[in-house]
Amino acid sequence: MRSYNARADIVRDGDQSHECCLVLTGFVHRSKLLKDGRRQILSFHTPGDMPDLQGLHLPVMDHSVCTLMRTTAAFIEHAAVRQITREHPGIAEAFWRDTLVDAAIFREWMTGLGQRDARERVTHLLCEISLRLRGVGLATEAGFSFPATQTDIGDALGLSTVHVNRVLQGLRGDGLVRGNLTALTILDWQGLQAAGDFDPTYLQQRPKEAKGGETSGHASLGSAQAVH
Numbered sequence: 648m649r650s651y652n653a654r655a656d657i658v659r660d661g662d663q664s665h666e667c668c669l670v671l672t673g674f675v676h677r678s679k680l681l682k683d684g685r686r687q688i689l690s691f692h693t694p695g696d697m698p699d700l701q702g703l704h705l706p707v708m709d710h711s712v713c714t715l716m717r718t719t720a721a722f723i724e725h726a727a728v729r730q731i732t733r734e735h736p737g738i739a740e741a742f743w744r745d746t747l748v749d750a751a752i753f754r755e756w757m758t759g760l761g762q763r764d765a766r767e768r769v770t771h772l773l774c775e776i777s778l779r780l781r782g783v784g785l786a787t788e789a790g791f792s793f794p795a796t797q798t799d800i801g802d803a804l805g806l807s808t809v810h811v812n813r814v815l816q817g818l819r820g821d822g823l824v825r826g827n828l829t830a831l832t833i834l835d836w837q838g839l840q841a842a843g844d845f846d847p848t849y850l851q852q853r854p855k856e857a858k859g860g861e862t863s864g865h866a867s868l869g870s871a872q873a874v875h
Contacts, residue, residue, distance in 0.1 A: 650719045653794075657699075657712040657720060664702030666722040670694050673718025674794055678802070679710045688803035690752060691715075691776065691795065695783050700742060700749075703728055716794040744851075751849040760805050763844065768804040769814040770843030773824070777833065778847055790824075790832040797828070818842070 648671070651657060657668055657675060670692055677689040677698055689710060692698040698712050703725055732739035752775075759768045776793055780786035795803075797811045804811070818824045823839045825832040833839060 648719060648721050651714045651717065653714055653716045653718075655714045655718075657714065657718075658702075658708055660708055660711045662708045664699060664706050664708055664725070666724050667697055667703060667728055668699050668712065669721045669723065670696050670698065671719045671721055673720075674715040675712055675718060675720075676715060676795075676799070676803075677710050677712055686802045687805075688799060690749070690756070691779075691803070693779055693783050693785065697742075697745065700745060715799065748851050751851065755849045756803075765804075765806050765810050766814050766817065767843050768806065769800065769811060770818065770823075770839060771845050772800065772804060772843075773818075773831070774840055774843050774845040774847070775850070778850060778852065782850075782852055788833065788836060790826070790830070792830055793828050795828055800828070 651673075658664065660679065672694055674694075675692045675696075675698055677692070679687045679689060681687075690698070699708070702708065732742065755771075755775075759771055763771065777786055777791050780791045780793070781788070785791070797808045797815070800806070801808045801811045806814075815824075815827070818839075821838070821842075823833075823835045823842060825834055839845070
């Protein structure tokens with residue numbers, strides 16, 4: 648286990664990977680830096696995710712994994728991961744499912760960058776983060792806390808910080824949300840989904856059984872289920 652301060656590199660673009668990282672607490676993102684310093688955030692990751700699982704088969708990193716806040720991660724040697732997947736096919740299946748869900752999220756982000764306007768992009772991301780955090784018990788339907796800045800959101804969605812700020816102001820003005828990213832209250836979930844053209848199918852969340860056998864209103868992502 649290792650602990651990192653906020654805005655620290657866990658692994659850098661070009662590093663040779665010998666172990667997989669499991670996020671225990673905190674939040675991380677994957678990103679790519681251009682030569683002139685411009686940054687593209689490729690994904691956000693919650694506790695329970697293994698953001699560099701692909702390093703098991705692609706030993707040289709083609710992007711960086713960085714923290715958004717103080718984060719604790721566990722590291723598992725590739726040899727140990729290979730051994731456990733050989734001995735336990737169910738774990739191998741869970742890892743395979745995790746990579747497929749990861750790819751689905753990438754496809755959805757690519758669609759947003761290419762076809763959605765700024766309001767739709769920001770709102771769609773808020774809906775995604777809300778459901779993913781609910782899936783690991785870090786949010787409720789009423790809202791969530793996310794340590795990303797407006798600059799981070801802009802770098803993820805191809806928008807300027809000013810544009811992200813305007814969109815968030817508009818969502819507050821329309822009565823869909825209240826507060827900011829570190830303490831966001833969702834006032835109208837259905838309205839937020841409609842504004843972002845959000846269909847959660849790509850997250851492939853599985854309903855979990857509540858007490859008494861009833862299906863709860865939120866679910867865990869495959870990656871979190873694989874870990875827990």
